[in-house]
Amino acid sequence: MILRKLRKVFTRPGSQDSDEELRFHLEKEVEKNIASGMSQAEARRQALIAFGGVAQTRESLREVHRGRFIEALVQDLRYGWRMLRKSPAFTIIAVVTLALGIGANTAIFSLIDAVAFRSLPIPDPQGLVILRWQAHHRPETHEYRSGGDCRSNMDKGTGCSLSLPFFKDVHAQTGAFSHLAAFTGTQLLDLSGSGPARIVRGEFVSGDYFSTLGVHSHVGRLLTEADDIPEAPAVAVLNYEFWQSAFGGSPSVLGKVIRLNGVSYTVIGVTEPAFDALTLANKYDVWVPLASRTSLIPHWSAKDEQMDHWNLVIIGRVKAGVPVAQAQAAASLIFHNETVKGAKPIFKAEHEPAIKLASAAREFANSQTKALQPFYVMMMCVGLVLLIACANVSGLLLARSAARQREIAVRLALGASRIRLVRQLLTESLLLSMMGGTLGLLLAVWGARLLMALVTAGSLNPPGFGPQLDWRVLSFTAGVSILTGVVFGLAPALRGSDIGLTSSLKSGDGGLNGGSRLRSRRFTLGGALVAVQMALAIVVLVTAGLLVRTLTNLRHLNPGFETQNVLLFNVDPRLAGYKGPQIDNLYRDLQEKFSALPGVASATYSWLPLLGGALSTESFHRPGTPPDSKDQVDGDVLPVGPNFFATLRIPLQSGHEFTPADFAAAAVNSGDKPGSAPLPRL
Amino acid sequence: MGNQIELLQGTLDLLILKTLVLEPMHGWGIAQRIQQISQDVLQVGQGSLYPALHRLEQRGWIGSEWSTSDNNRRAKFYSLTRAGRSQLEKELGEWERLSAAIALVLQQS
Numbered sequence: 064m065i066l067r068k069l070r071k072v073f074t075r076p077g078s079q080d081s082d083e084e085l086r087f088h089l090e091k092e093v094e095k096n097i098a099s100g101m102s103q104a105e106a107r108r109q110a111l112i113a114f115g116g117v118a119q120t121r122e123s124l125r126e127v128h129r130g131r132f133i134e135a136l137v138q139d140l141r142y143g144w145r146m147l148r149k150s151p152a153f154t155i156i157a158v159v160t161l162a163l164g165i166g167a168n169t170a171i172f173s174l175i176d177a178v179a180f181r182s183l184p185i186p187d188p189q190g191l192v193i194l195r196w197q198a199h200h201r202p203e204t205h206e207y208r209s210g211g212d213c214r215s216n217m218d219k220g221t222g223c224s225l226s227l228p229f230f231k232d233v234h235a236q237t238g239a240f241s242h243l244a245a246f247t248g249t250q251l252l253d254l255s256g257s258g259p260a261r262i263v264r265g266e267f268v269s270g271d272y273f274s275t276l277g278v279h280s281h282v283g284r285l286l287t288e289a290d291d292i293p294e295a296p297a298v299a300v301l302n303y304e305f306w307q308s309a310f311g312g313s314p315s316v317l318g319k320v321i322r323l324n325g326v327s328y329t330v331i332g333v334t335e336p337a338f339d340a341l342t343l344a345n346k347y348d349v350w351v352p353l354a355s356r357t358s359l360i361p362h363w364s365a366k367d368e369q370m371d372h373w374n375l376v377i378i379g380r381v382k383a384g385v386p387v388a389q390a391q392a393a394a395s396l397i398f399h400n401e402t403v404k405g406a407k408p409i410f411k412a413e414h415e416p417a418i419k420l421a422s423a424a425r426e427f428a429n430s431q432t433k434a435l436q437p438f439y440v441m442m443m444c445v446g447l448v449l450l451i452a453c454a455n456v457s458g459l460l461l462a463r464s465a466a467r468q469r470e471i472a473v474r475l476a477l478g479a480s481r482i483r484l485v486r487q488l489l490t491e492s493l494l495l496s497m498m499g500g501t502l503g504l505l506l507a508v509w510g511a512r513l514l515m516a517l518v519t520a521g522s523l524n525p526p527g528f529g530p531q532l533d534w535r536v537l538s539f540t541a542g543v544s545i546l547t548g549v550v551f552g553l554a555p556a557l558r559g560s561d562i563g564l565t566s567s568l569k570s571g572d573g574g575l576n577g578g579s580r581l582r583s584r585r586f587t588l589g590g591a592l593v594a595v596q597m598a599l600a601i602v603v604l605v606t607a608g609l610l611v612r613t614l615t616n617l618r619h620l621n622p623g624f625e626t627q628n629v630l631l632f633n634v635d636p637r638l639a640g641y642k643g644p645q646i647d648n649l650y651r652d653l654q655e656k657f658s659a660l661p662g663v664a665s666a667t668y669s670w671l672p673l674l675g676g677a678l679s680t681e682s683f684h685r686p687g688t689p690p691d692s693k694d695q696v697d698g699d700v701l702p703v704g705p706n707f708f709a710t711l712r713i714p715l716q717s718g719h720e721f722t723p724a725d726f727a728a729a730a731v732n733s734g735d736k737p738g739s740a741p742l743p744r745l
Numbered sequence: 746m747g748n749q750i751e752l753l754q755g756t757l758d759l760l761i762l763k764t765l766v767l768e769p770m771h772g773w774g775i776a777q778r779i780q781q782i783s784q785d786v787l788q789v790g791q792g793s794l795y796p797a798l799h800r801l802e803q804r805g806w807i808g809s810e811w812s813t814s815d816n817n818r819r820a821k822f823y824s825l826t827r828a829g830r831s832q833l834e835k836e837l838g839e840w841e842r843l844s845a846a847i848a849l850v851l852q853q854s
Contacts, residue, residue: 081795084772084821087814088791091773115792123796131803 081124089114135483136490143491153463154495157456161499164452165543166506167445173511173536175438178431180535183424184338186277187380191423192387194233194377194394197221198416202402202409206367208374210247210266212342213426220414223426224373227353230269232397233377239390242275243379244268245353250360252349253638256322257309260639263348265323267356273300273334275378276341281306283317283332290331291352298352299328303336305348323351324359325640342427344434362637371407378423387420394418447603449547454596457551460492461589464559471560484560492552493545500544507540508532558588622674624711628664631672654704668704673711757789757797759840762825762833765807769824771814772798798823806832 089110096106147154182188193213196202201217207224209215215222230245245268252265270291278285281303290298299321301310310316319330328351340346353375357363366372381390395417402409402416410416464471471484636649650668657666671677684695707713708720764770764778775798776789801807806829814820825833 080821081799083819084795085791087771087818087820088773088776088795090818095777113790115790120792120795123792124799127796127799127803 081121085117085120135486139487139490140494142487143494146491147494150463153459154498157459157495158498158502160452160455161496161544161547162502162506164445164449165496165500165503165540165547166510167503168442168449168543169503169507169536169540170511170514171438171441171445172539173507173532174514175435175442176533176535176539178343178435178438179428181343181428181431183341183427188424189422190380191276192379192381192390192420193223193423193426194225194379195221195223195419195421195426196225196398196416197419198402198410198414200410200414202373202416203371203407204373204409205369205371206374208247210376211344212430213376214430222373223376225375225377226370226373227368227375228370229398229401230375230377232401233394236397237390237393239382239385239393240379241382242271243377244272244275245375245377246272247353247356247375251635251638252323252359253325253635254321254323254349255325255639256320256327261309263305263323264346265349265351266345266347267353267359268350269353272350275380276338278338279335280332281335282314283330285332285334286350286352291354293354293357295352295354297326297328297355297358298331299323300350301330301333302339302346302348302350303334304339304346306333309348323349324638326355326359328355341423342430344431370401370405371409381420391418391420394420444603444606447599447606449543451596451599451603453547453551454592454599456492456495457555458589458592458596460552460555461558461592464488464555467559475560481560485556488556488559489549489552492556493548496544496548496551499547500540503544504532504537504540507536554588554592624673624713629711633672650704654706658706665706665710667707667710669707670702673701756840757793758801759833759836760787760789761794761797761801761823762806762829762836765823765825765829766833769810769822771820771822773820775823801829804832805829 092110092113093103093106096109097103101109183191185191195213198220200220204226207215207217207222209222209224213223215224225245227245230243233240234243247267250265250267251262254261254263268286270286270288273279273285274287280300283300285300286298289295301316306312306316316330317332320327321330322328334350351359356368357365367374381387398418399416403412403414474484475481634653636646641649654666654668657663671679679700680697681700682695682697688694703721705721708715760779761775764775770778772791772794776791776794779787779789798807798809802809802823806826807823808826809821809823811819811821814822
């Protein structure tokens, strides 16, 4: 009974050994008191009084152990540093090897970090929500366009693109949002009116886009709702970076008229420098009001802004005090009514269309995962490189520990425990890896910049991010360094401290003849290391070989046309206001003028470039049969100009090349049906 | 209890080492032995005893072992190591020189 109570006093987390020792002491004290004639309760009371504070004792015991640990650590570090300085060649080789391995890993990680953990450059990014639709069916929309800022999966019934009428209704009818804004994806615009014409990336945004994000102007003012009505004068806001590069950062740009696709816009302001873009994939040079879409985009008509044209991303902030679920329900109600009961139903009621409010920051980050894939591959490669570096340094350490056997034997003989020696050797390898990590960090900063410079050289569309050193990168490097130190240090440390005392001490030559047991075991570990090293090296070699092979295959691949000495460029005359036959005439005119240039063998034009990654598909049916009949076939179509086949040196199976005269003839791609004769009939 | 004396810094280590010369003992036994032999003048509380024991153990002067004491209870027994024995001799010598020196100074005045 007493014992149980006593136990209670001591049962607290801590060193159990010490607790049991103290408990025993107290029990003996109680016994002594009982023996001298006290009652049990009194004996216990007196014992506790004599005993004093248990907690303090426990703490000072802990202090004894902790002090010992730190003392040993400092000792080990000092000793390790001395040993490393004694063999500078070994130290330099090991540190440089590790620095290369750790540096490569840090470099790639800093790039992944820059993309994956990028925070939105706006105040309170967590409060920004995005409206996602979801349903049990794909929507029967006439148009569905996503700008790439947020992922849609039509077949799984979820996405971020919504219609303009829906945006306007949510904006007008729900009071749950303090801010609500819409924007639509990438639009290449022709900018003229300030120096030579150029292509810029523009984004259509609703009037409250900037106020929703919380972005301020650097100079001038940003768009307001009053700018986003069809009757308002056309105004544009410039990105700070674009303002710097195109207008030299001059404030005189305010009030200046620029022409976008031939339409005049007045520049009213520049965004603050901190705001570059919502997602790294889509950086915009200029923002214009959503209402000016109709006048700015060729062939854009009012019907493109109807209920079944989903091309807007809607973001917002929920009013303070309003539960997210309530805002979600309000938006869902409107969405359900419009998509199910509208003039052109997009969903059926059983598809349960609804709106979910998601974190915009997370959705934007998710849309960037594709950009990360090449980095993950690189991460694996540099991971292998680091493993090889570990194996190398491990081998070096092993050779060194063989040479240090005598020293270790002496320390063992003087009473050092094996654990203490392993700790000493591990401290040394951690010291090495930390030095390697520090040097690696420098290499990484430099290497990542070089990498980005290589990747983005000559790119029209730079990814807009660079390596950055933040706490994530630093802790990654620290973690990798520690792990590396343990990985390459543990085996040699265990091996090095396990030696036959007598034989090591007796042998005069530093312990290399340290007994047959020793010798055979050392070579086993050394052999295993060599095997691991070889295996890793072969993996890297094969990977590199495959990569080179793929590249040479790509170079020698015969795409069916001659790729040598072909120059390519793009021109979209619609952006400059050309229409109908004017466009055909322009192309024909350009072709004639280019063909006449000295040094040009021939020139042609086509709707899309070959191997450009895009293609257009049309359905064909026999004359006389109705469309949608069974013998209708789909074919990839490429509208081309005269001399197309001659210019790209594509041999024709039969028939002849388009001449300016027979633009009514069609050439059938013989790749689909070998042997069949072309049918120049329309 | 009025005639107890605070131990000088460092003297507890010496007393513990000296007590362990004869036989391995557990902590309580050491405290009792010191108290008995000093005729209750020196009382060692657990608050200073156990930290001192652990410190001495870490320096390698005493070793420890769990074994059964009376009534089949487990107790941690401390014993003097060889390093501890030579340390004891060293400290005894130092103590004798110190106390002799103090005695000389005190007699002088």
